Amino acid sequence: xxxxxxxxxxLGCGALGGVLAGLLAQAGNQVSLLRTNDAAVRLPLLxxxxxxxxxxxxxxxxxxxxxxAANIRLLLVTTKAYQVQSALEPLVGVLPSATPIxxxxxxxxxxxxxxxxxxxxxxLLAVTSNGALRLGNEEFRHTGAGExxxxxxxxxxxxxxxxxxxxxxxLPHAGWSEEIRLRQWEKLxxxxxxxxxxxxxxxxxxxxxxxxxxxxxLCEELLPLLQRHGLSGELAFWRDxxxxxxxxxxxxxxxMHQDLDAGRDSEIDYITGFLxxxxxxxxxxxxxxxxxxQAIKAKERT
Ligand code: KPL
Numbered sequence: 457x458x459x460x461x462x463x464x465x466x467l468g469c470g471a472l473g474g475v476l477a478g479l480l481a482q483a484g485n486q487v488s489l490l491r492t493n494d495a496a497v498r499l500p501l502l503x504x505x506x507x508x509x510x511x512x513x514x515x516x517x518x519x520x521x522x523x524x525a526a527n528i529r530l531l532l533v534t535t536k537a538y539q540v541q542s543a544l545e546p547l548v549g550v551l552p553s554a555t556p557i558x559x560x561x562x563x564x565x566x567x568x569x570x571x572x573x574x575x576x577x578x579x580l581l582a583v584t585s586n587g588a589l590r591l592g593n594e595e596f597r598h599t600g601a602g603e604x605x606x607x608x609x610x611x612x613x614x615x616x617x618x619x620x621x622x623x624x625x626x627l628p629h630a631g632w633s634e635e636i637r638l639r640q641w642e643k644l645x646x647x648x649x650x651x652x653x654x655x656x657x658x659x660x661x662x663x664x665x666x667x668x669x670x671x672x673x674l675c676e677e678l679l680p681l682l683q684r685h686g687l688s689g690e691l692a693f694w695r696d697x698x699x700x701x702x703x704x705x706x707x708x709x710x711x712m713h714q715d716l717d718a719g720r721d722s723e724i725d726y727i728t729g730f731l732x733x734x735x736x737x738x739x740x741x742x743x744x745x746x747x748x749x750q751a752i753k754a755k756e757r758t
Pocket of ligand 1: 562585587646650651701705709710711
C-alpha cells in the first residue's frame with residue numbers, strides 16, 4: 457500500500473464532511489481541511505461532533521491551502537456537487553499527479569470535468585448512506601450508520617483498493633466496488649425521490665412511508681432509463697429500496713431539505729437534473745420528475 461495513507465485532506469466541510477473528518481481523526485488519521493478561495497467558507501478551528509451513541513468528541517484539524525498542494529497525499533472531496541469544479545480549480549496543475557482524488561457527493565455529473573482537469577490523477581468515486589447533520593459552523597452530528605462504497609473511476613485508481621480498508625477502520629462500514637457507477641445510480645434514484653419530496657413537504661424522510669404510491673410512480677417512470685444503464689431491477693425492487701432508506705433514515709431531514717431550509721442552493725441539478733439530461737439523450741420523458749425539478753427550482757428562487 458502506498459505510504460502516508462493516514463493523512464487525509466478534506467475539501468468541503470458540510471454535514472457529511474464534518475462527520476467524516478471526526479470519524480477519520482478518531483480512528484487515528486491525520487486530518488487536514490483545505491481552504492478554498494471562497495472567503496465566505498468558514499472552516500472549524502475546533503471541530504466538535506457527536507457520535508451515534510450521543511457522545512461528544514472534538515479535535516483541532518490542520519489547515520492547508522492550494523499553495524500547499526504538494527503536501528496533499530489523499531484528497532477527499534465532500535463539497536456539494538455544484539461546488540466541486542470551483543473548489544478544485546485552484547489545484548489544477550499543482551496537485552501531484554499521484555494524489556488520488558476521491559469524490560463523495562450526492563448526484564452525478566461532476567466526474568468528466570475532474571478527469572479533464574486532472575488527467576493523470578487516480579480518481580475514485582464514493583457513495584454513502586451515513587446520515588449527518590450540521591448543527592453550526594463547528595458542530596456536527598452523525599445521525600445514522602450507513603454503508604459506504606468506493607470504487608475506481610479510471611485505470612490509475614485501481615491500485616487504491618486499500619483505501620476501502622482504511623475507511624472501514626473509521627466508518628461503520630466501507631467496501632470496494634468495481635461497479636461503483638451502478639451504486640451511484642442506485643443512490644441517485646433514492647435521492648431523486650426522497651430529497652425533492654421531503655424538501656417540498658418540509659417533513660422527515662420517514663413521512664414517505666405513508667406516500668408509497670407516489671414513490672412507486674416516480675420509480676416506474678425511471679425504469680426504462682435505469683434499464684438502459686444496466687440496472688435491471690423491477691418496480692418492486694426500486695420501490696422497496698427507496699422505502700427502505702426512508703425507513704432507515706426516518707428521523708432525518710434529507711440534505712435537500714437541510715440545504716433549502718438554510719437558504720443554500722440544492723443539488724437538484726446533479727440529481728433530478730442529471731436524470732432529465734440522460735432521459736433527453738435517450739428520448740425518454742420523465743414528466744413527474746420534471747415537475748419535482750421545477751418545484752425545487754422555484755423553491756430555490758424564493
Ligand atoms: O442521502 C440522503 C440525503 O439526504 O441526501 C438520504 C439517503 C436521503 C438520507 O437523508
